[in-house]
Amino acid sequence: MSNQKGLSIIFVLLGVIAVIGSAVGVYFIGKSQLPKSQTQNQSISQTPQPAPVISSSDETANWKTYTNTEIGFKVKYPIGWEYSEVREGDPLHLYFYPKHSSDLKPRDSNEALAPIELVILNDSNALQCLAEDQKACLDFKVDGVSAKKYSLKNFHEVVAFKNKNGNLFFELMSPKFDKNAFAPGSYKEYYNFYNISEAERKKIFDQILSTFRFF
Template identity: 35%
Template sequence: MENNIGTDPIQQPSVPQSSPHSSKTFIILIVVILIAAVGMGGYFLGANQNQVVQPPTQPIVPATQFSPTPVDETANWKTYTNTKVGFRIKYPSRYSKPTVPGSDGPMDTDGNEDNISIVFGDDSSDQITLSVIPFNGNINQLLEFINSPDAEVSLIKSLKADGQDAFWYLIKDEYELEPYSYILFIGKDHGFTLEPQNTNYSKEEIELMLSTFKFTN
């Protein structure tokens, strides 16, 4: 008997076919990742470029303010001290020692002057007189006491003498050839007059002299 051996065909393993849909999804995913990576890289690059390096802050130091030192215009002046009444006053250094009237001419002061006129200056064209008068009253009474009844009195300026009220008056008197002026003030039961003896005096110098007047003891 003839055996017919049948030949079975060899079975090839089946190769899975790629789904077109899966390939497209994979490609899209890759593209998205690339875009995201590029975007993140661009973001960080831009952020780094936009960072401005700030210079270190310098502390602001305020400018030093220097106040001008007051100048004492009377620093080199001389000083007259009266120990009897109790006061002192400076006078310009160009003047020699003050004097008082005497029977034989001017006499040097010794600090015990009272009820008298003290003269600063040797030349009549450049003199200042400080008169010291025992007095218990007010300024108006002192004005009446030292002026003639017909004198025309006008106030030039109000001042201070060691904290006391002082008044600078202009006097026009028919018995005098020309107007004159003086500063009046009161203290220690005395009246005081500071009077320039010439018409071309310096008002600033008179006021400076008054500013140095101080009561003592």
């Protein structure tokens, strides 16, 4: 009887020792794995990430540039467009238009049916004439120079400003044309011919204006 009691005590002690041993083993196993897990986390967090690619939103970056060293300015115009330069006495006229305009014939051979024009002149009355004909006027800046944007009867927009010396007047304009501006038999709907919508024309006008620089 006493032998059985002694064996029971031994089995109980062995069980307690086994439980304690298991707990200690689990503790050390967990402790040995913790640094490895932290190292992995640190390795993941320290992995360099590629820099985000920022695409340029400046649609005029690759446009062509017209430069006039005599007057001292430059301006950009779209890829796929052309310009013609005409001097009529003192003023300089620049006409910007899409390339595909082979059979667009004006009634007046001296008139260019271009959606955007730039006129440079030294007429001191130029701004006064615009002011008298205006329907609306907006003040803003062109290359740091004070300018006015006019809404006129025969134009979508006219932007007028002086150069930095104040001796020349610049007018960037977008004329309106009707069928009477075209030679008989050659009339086509103006914007359909150029394949340019009113919204696109306005956007290009504002973009050209934004690229104007004096030097």
